[in-house]
Amino acid sequence: MAVYHACWDLTFTGLAGFDLFDNPLWLAARTAILSSFLLIAGIGLVLATESGLDWPRFSRRLGRLVAAAAAVSAASYAVFPDSPIFFGVLHHMAVASLLGLAVVRWPAGATLALAAAVLAAGQTLAFPLFDSPWLRWIGLTSVPPDSNDFVPLLPWMAALLAGVALARRWPGVGCGGLPGGGLPGGGLLGSGIGRPVVRALVWGGRQSLAIYLIHQPILYGAIWVLAQSGLFAVESPASRNFLASCVASCERTGTAPALCESRCGCVRREITALGQWDAFLTDRLDAQSRANIGAAAQRCVAP
Known part of the structure; x- marks a missing residue:
């Protein structure tokens, strides 16, 4: 996630030119990152309700999500008024977590369906x-809205539901990343070298949520x-x-793409x-x- 956001920042500021919105590899990376967030949120929803729903604790978590989502929206309206974030991943997680309570005890197969x-x-x-x-957050829009992070309820809630189904099918999946629970006792992760890595991942x-909110302002700044x-082009x-x-x-004239x-x-x-x-971009050129520019363009297209 942080690497993706850094690449977005580099592209937005002109230091790089990553094709984040059309290149299939970048699109796949965004899908994988976002899906993993929501998949883990679905697993967490099952774990949090294993012994019954603790409404005060759930409400506090939901309140933090809503407050964080509101902060992201407010900041985006200030920085990107033409493409603000009105329903991003945090907004989605808040709404989907509430809706997910309705299916958290369903059989895994039904939830997966x-x-x-x-x-x-x-x-x-x-x-x-x-x-x-008022309705585009649902996701059935005929025209995609202009937003820097749009994560509508449909189809993205499918990832959270898949997490719920996964946790219902393998109850230990959230305990250590493996069906049956727990990290392996031996190998790299169980060694002295691996323990600091595991502790860092746990932390x-x-x-x-704090890392999600803080890392992007630091990176972008x-x-x-x-x-x-002025040190870089x-x-x-x-x-x-x-x-x-x-x-x-x-290319529409039939000229080769490379040319x-x-x-x-x-x-x-x-x-x-x-x-x-x-002056060229803002159409403020005088006659001279x-x-x-016309003469320069002619030189560029000359054989």
Whole structure:
């Protein structure tokens, strides 16, 4: 999770250009990270209710989740007003934990079947009604909302339900990560070398909410300082968008992709060298600047 967020920060600030939203490997990484959060939350829900539901304890946990989710939303509205986080992973965990209480004693097979149905519904159904700001958190939207972290109830609750089913099928799965419970007594994890690692993982698990809330502001702040330091070349999101749009437009003319990338990169470098990049992006070029950029573009496409 921290590595993924660091890569997002590097891309957002222009220090890197990871294709987080289109590259299948990055999409798979996000799915795996998010699914693991919710799977573990489902396992924890079963463990927390093994001896009956302790409502005061559950309410305190739920209150912390709601407060943390509200803090994330407030910060995102301040930093990213055009794409705020209105229903991210913490919002999802709060709502899904409440709904999960209804199935926490179901047989594993029935819960797994429900998880499959939730996944299928979230992946295949879409209705304009759910585009409403009051309903889009459910996940059946026809148009994805613009948000930096959108984790709708459908299909993502399938992961929490799968965790509930897993814990019901193997009651010891939450005790040490293995069906039957407990870490192995020998080997690396049981050795002197492994014990500090295990203790660190246990501590991290117990402080997971605090780590989740604190790590990203620290990462983003540090990376933002690096981006502003002038020590590294920074490529803004606007610059990347221009390049992608230029290449796509060039390819529609039947030009080879490699040649399009070369020509568009050349145009971008020429505009930057002329010191007209900001004016170009905001459409504030005067006649002479337009002529200079036009001449530079002609040089870039010349044989």
